[in-house]
Amino acid sequence: MDLGTCSRARLARDARFDGKFFIAVLTTKIYCRPVCRSRTSKESNVRYYPTAAAAAAAGFRPCLRCRPECSPGTPAWLGTQNTVARALRLIDESGLEDGGVEVLAERLGIGARHLRRLFLRHLGAPPNAVAQTRRLQFAKKLIDSTSLPMIQVAVASGFGCVRRFNAAIRKVYRRSPTQIRQLTRQKAMSAENQYLFRLNYRPPYDWQGMLAFLAPRATPGVEIVADGIYRRSISWKEHHGYLEVSPDEKNHALAVRVHWSDPQSLFFIIARVRSMFDLDADWTAIAETLKCDPALRRQVEANPGMRVPRCWNGFELAVRAILGQQITVAGASALAGRLAQSFGRRIELADGLTHIFPSPEVLAGADFADMRLPASRGETIRGLARAVCDGQISFERILDSDRFLERLEQVRGIGKWTAQYVAMRALGEPDAFPSADLGLLRALGLRSSRELDQRSEAWRPWRAYAAMYLWSAAHNGGDPAHPREHERTRRPNLSGPVRPILPSRADVPRRMTINN
């Protein structure tokens, strides 16, 4: 980004640029988000940094007013194949606690010095500074928005011990953690094991569009979309709980309430929720590219801010995609509900959330005879589950998407369509694109996936967003329409039925309960 753009965004307090750069003020030695309401400084007193870590590394302290820790994340500007983006994902999942930069570089298959150079070029700070800033930011969030004892905040944000945590907070904020908590003057503390976070995005954000996609696909007993709120059961490392997500448009945020007994996993859970709802997307860049295609332009302008709905659990999403092959979305959701009830762990959490989605270990040997599931589909699910149990396929810490997808397609019954769909929604590849999809072909009046591939070249690297727009428009509500994947050589049959699945935007009901 050039200085002129940064300057204009700063003076306009433009929320679309929130998280894309930070403003440091030489006179106060403090850095802010572009949306900060503090008095605007003279341009000559201002420096711009690409990340909070870069501003911190240059000796600036975070503003207590605009709270840089609340800004939307670094845009996924080059997709997950980019080394820096992959490294950031690993840091989000592990906090760089187990082994430091050397181990991180090794996992990425490059040298530590090269990784350092890449970080400096793209983020303006070395990996350990980025990790340290993320830890501090998360600690600040926990101090501000929870009533967790400080010792638990220290552990949950990866500091290991309270002494290190206190020292780090004091150094950066010139206040003790307790003094910072007093500043927020929280009125109502939430109940035990409940945490409320506000996760910011860069506007616009099409929440209704997000729900319109998620609602018909909600797995009964595991997910519920009702009253404009998304809820689901979650499990991680032997713990289970649930989360509720609702919009907070005024603050350009989603409100996320996590019901969870182990504060140590909150860092991971929040990173996962940010990814699930695609909060780091850089809408301005996406819209600019997609608007070059006249067919997309109309839709982008009519419904700005559409995101790619990702998932809580990649294995669950892949199973759901297999169940959906060649049947309606409603049929697939009902099947997924029966699968969860037959094989998932039963839990008593909240109204309607009765099960945890079954694990690969359980499904690897599952007998689907009672499920009215085509035998080949059952075999594909077992094949996928076995590959996960054997370690052939891992949905965690995916480092190389191409290799991952190759292995996924080796499972009998998983073809290119399912693989690209999984890449879109489980890997978060912004450029993934199921070009064999009948709904996409039909939306543009094209006859072959080759034609679609050619046309979609201009949408790179945002083809997943183009797919979302085209599905949503296909009848003001088209949907993924699978070609027959187990007959791989067969060409898409354009005279076949493309099923109407998504409700039209106008039809998205206010109340949508998918749990009966």
Ligand SMILES: [Zn+2]
């Ligand atoms: Zn500020």
